Amino acid sequence: MSERDAQLASEALAGSGEACEALYAAHAARVAGYFLRSGFSRADADDLLQDTFARAFGSLHAFDASRGTFFAWLAAIARNVARRRWQRRDRQVAAGLDAELADEMLVEGGNPSAGAAQAEELAALRACLAALPDELARLVRLRYVEALTTRAIAAAEGTPEATVRLRLGEARDRLRRCLAGKGVLE
Amino acid sequence: MRGGARAGIYTVEGEAMSDRPDNADEHLERLLRRWGAEEAAGGIDAPPLRRPSVRRGGAVPLMMRWAPLAAAAVVLLAAGALFVASRGRVARRQAASAPPQARDGAASPAPPPVAATQDAGLARLRDDLAAMRSELFAAQGRLGEETRRHEGAVKQLRDELAAAKAGAAAAAGEVERLKAHLARSDAAVRDAVRRGDSAEKDKQALAAAAAKVEPLASELAALKVRLRAAAEELARERKRMSATGAAYAQAQQELTAAKLHGAEAAAAMRRAYMRAAAPGLSGLAARQAAARRARMAERCVELRPLLAGPEAAELADRLEVVFARLAMLDASDAAAGESFHRLLERSGVMGQLEAVLAAAHQPPAVRDWLLEARCILAGA
Numbered sequence: 001m002s003e004r005d006a007q008l009a010s011e012a013l014a015g016s017g018e019a020c021e022a023l024y025a026a027h028a029a030r031v032a033g034y035f036l037r038s039g040f041s042r043a044d045a046d047d048l049l050q051d052t053f054a055r056a057f058g059s060l061h062a063f064d065a066s067r068g069t070f071f072a073w074l075a076a077i078a079r080n081v082a083r084r085r086w087q088r089r090d091r092q093v094a095a096g097l098d099a100e101l102a103d104e105m106l107v108e109g110g111n112p113s114a115g116a117a118q119a120e121e122l123a124a125l126r127a128c129l130a131a132l133p134d135e136l137a138r139l140v141r142l143r144y145v146e147a148l149t150t151r152a153i154a155a156a157e158g159t160p161e162a163t164v165r166l167r168l169g170e171a172r173d174r175l176r177r178c179l180a181g182k183g184v185l186e
Numbered sequence: 187m188r189g190g191a192r193a194g195i196y197t198v199e200g201e202a203m204s205d206r207p208d209n210a211d212e213h214l215e216r217l218l219r220r221w222g223a224e225e226a227a228g229g230i231d232a233p234p235l236r237r238p239s240v241r242r243g244g245a246v247p248l249m250m251r252w253a254p255l256a257a258a259a260v261v262l263l264a265a266g267a268l269f270v271a272s273r274g275r276v277a278r279r280q281a282a283s284a285p286p287q288a289r290d291g292a293a294s295p296a297p298p299p300v301a302a303t304q305d306a307g308l309a310r311l312r313d314d315l316a317a318m319r320s321e322l323f324a325a326q327g328r329l330g331e332e333t334r335r336h337e338g339a340v341k342q343l344r345d346e347l348a349a350a351k352a353g354a355a356a357a358a359g360e361v362e363r364l365k366a367h368l369a370r371s372d373a374a375v376r377d378a379v380r381r382g383d384s385a386e387k388d389k390q391a392l393a394a395a396a397a398k399v400e401p402l403a404s405e406l407a408a409l410k411v412r413l414r415a416a417a418e419e420l421a422r423e424r425k426r427m428s429a430t431g432a433a434y435a436q437a438q439q440e441l442t443a444a445k446l447h448g449a450e451a452a453a454a455m456r457r458a459y460m461r462a463a464a465p466g467l468s469g470l471a472a473r474q475a476a477a478r479r480a481r482m483a484e485r486c487v488e489l490r491p492l493l494a495g496p497e498a499a500e501l502a503d504r505l506e507v508v509f510a511r512l513a514m515l516d517a518s519d520a521a522a523g524e525s526f527h528r529l530l531e532r533s534g535v536m537g538q539l540e541a542v543l544a545a546a547h548q549p550p551a552v553r554d555w556l557l558e559a560r561c562i563l564a565g566a
Contacts, residue, residue, distance in 0.1 A: 020235065021235060024232075024235040028232035029227040029228070029230045029232050030223070030227045033223070033226045033227050033230050036226075036230065037226070046232075046233045049233070050233070050235070050236050053235060054236075101219065101222065101223075104219050104220075104222070104223045105223050105226065105227065107223070118220070121217055122217065122220065122221055125217050125218070126221070129221075140218070141222075141225075143218075143222075144218045144219060144221065144222030145221075145222045145225040145226050145229070146226075147222065147226070172211070172214060172215075175214060175218075176211070176214050179210075179214065179217075180210065184213075185213055185214060
């Protein structure tokens with residue numbers, strides 16, 4: 001992935017619009033997810049996304065593939081863009097989001113050699129999630145996909161936060177047993 | 187923990203998913219985060235990319251922002267030049283096709299409809315061109331104004347930066363000076379505190395010593411007075427002793443002289459007595475002859491009732507024995523003479539005789555007998 005990104009960045013620097021589009025298509029969703037998980041509205045997230053890529057393409061000459069991947073470089077730009085607009089985000093929404101999980105959107109995936117094993121693990125996890133009761137699966141989704149804090153989940157579900165924690169713990173136990181049964185976890 | 191685990195898995199691409207999880211919980215947490223991120227990214231419909239303009243160089247000059255406008259201005263200028271040229275050709279064509287009176291200023295006939303249409307079009311073009319030119323001039327004005335403003339801002343920022351650098355340097359120097367001053371002050375304060383402690387201790391010790399010394403001072407003063415008096419007394423005593431010593435020495439000398447004189451007188455008297463009592467004799471024979479002539483043994487019996495004191499009576503007993511022994515000695519036998527002298531020494535009669543004479547309270551007859559006994563026993 002990183003080698004392809006570096007190639008695309010080189011082509012974009014040479015003036016290739018297709019390379020720019022390809023880089024955008026590869027990373028826009030994760031960058032937008034970062035802004036959304038950071039508490040920005042959808043409109044602001046779109047605006048910040050465009051700003052991030054405009055800055056990235058405007059300073060592509062400064063990108064050095066030997067010092068890191070394109071996505072890591074793009075993530076640094078996205079964090080700077082978000083920081084400049086930090087005061088304009090929805091504080092109430094941001095309070096209910098897990099900042100660590102927001103940053104998770106800017107974490108790179110595994111390298112190509114590890115991709116297959118990772119894909120297998122994720123496929124196993126999806127299968128185990130599908131076997132969870134709906135209530136627990138919904139809690140897991142709210143926690144890890146929507147990046148809500150347990151307090152925000154409790155507020156949204158109308159249940160005490162302790163209950164949310166207990167149920168999430170139960171969901172993790174079931175997933176752990178399921179994944180162990182599939183040989184993914186010990 | 188989450189961040190650390192995440193960094194170990196994802197931020198270093200070469201290690202991604204290759205390091206073994208610490209335990210199943212952490213592994214599951216990372217899997218869930220990974221899954222959540224992918225699910226979230228998959229559910230986001232990113233808007234299309236706007237204006238993918240890639241900048242190839244480094245910093246873009248300010249003028250580049252006005253490049254499209256400048257291009258439009260060039261196009262407008264070219265259109266204006268074309269318009270002016272076509273306008274000149276039309277005028278020349280009209281002048282060539284017009285009748286002579288019209289060229290001379292007479293009323294011209296109405297233009298044909300095609301020309302009127304062309305004029306209207308040209309007028310619109312002219313208006314458009316004028317509007318574009320005014321817009322171009324306004325844009326140029328704004329550009330100049332903005333350029334000046336930017337230059338002014340840049341200059342102001344440069345000045346402020348220089349001033350700030352100078353201020354920072356001055357502040358740094360001031361900070362260093364203040365640090366040095368503070369260090370010196372701190373050292374001085376520590377030293378002063380140390381000295382203060384020492385001085386305080388000394389002061390306390392001095393006060394304690396003064397309290398102890400105060401009663402001793404009066405005692406010392408009294409002792410000094412007594413010492414001074416003793417010294418004076420000693421000086422006087424020394425002077426007196428010195429004087430006494432001189433007198434004593436003088437007396438000793440006089441006594442010695444008197445003793446010598448007395449001894450000489452006694453010796454002279456003894457010689458005179460022995461010459462008178464035993465003329466022509468010497469030694470033990472002279473003593474025997476003198477004792478017989480002076481009837482020393484008989485007089486001892488006669489004078490016994492006159493003796494004063496037990497010492498005198500004891501002396502008389504011993505002298506009676508001595509004179510009896512002297513009378514019986516053989517004067518020609520040297521051993522008899524030696525034996526008599528040992529008797530005198532052992533009996534101590536000579537010393538006893540001197541003591542009784544020195545007492546000087548014996549009657550004159552006894553005193554004369556004692557003197558004669560001394561002369562005879564001492565010999566010539």
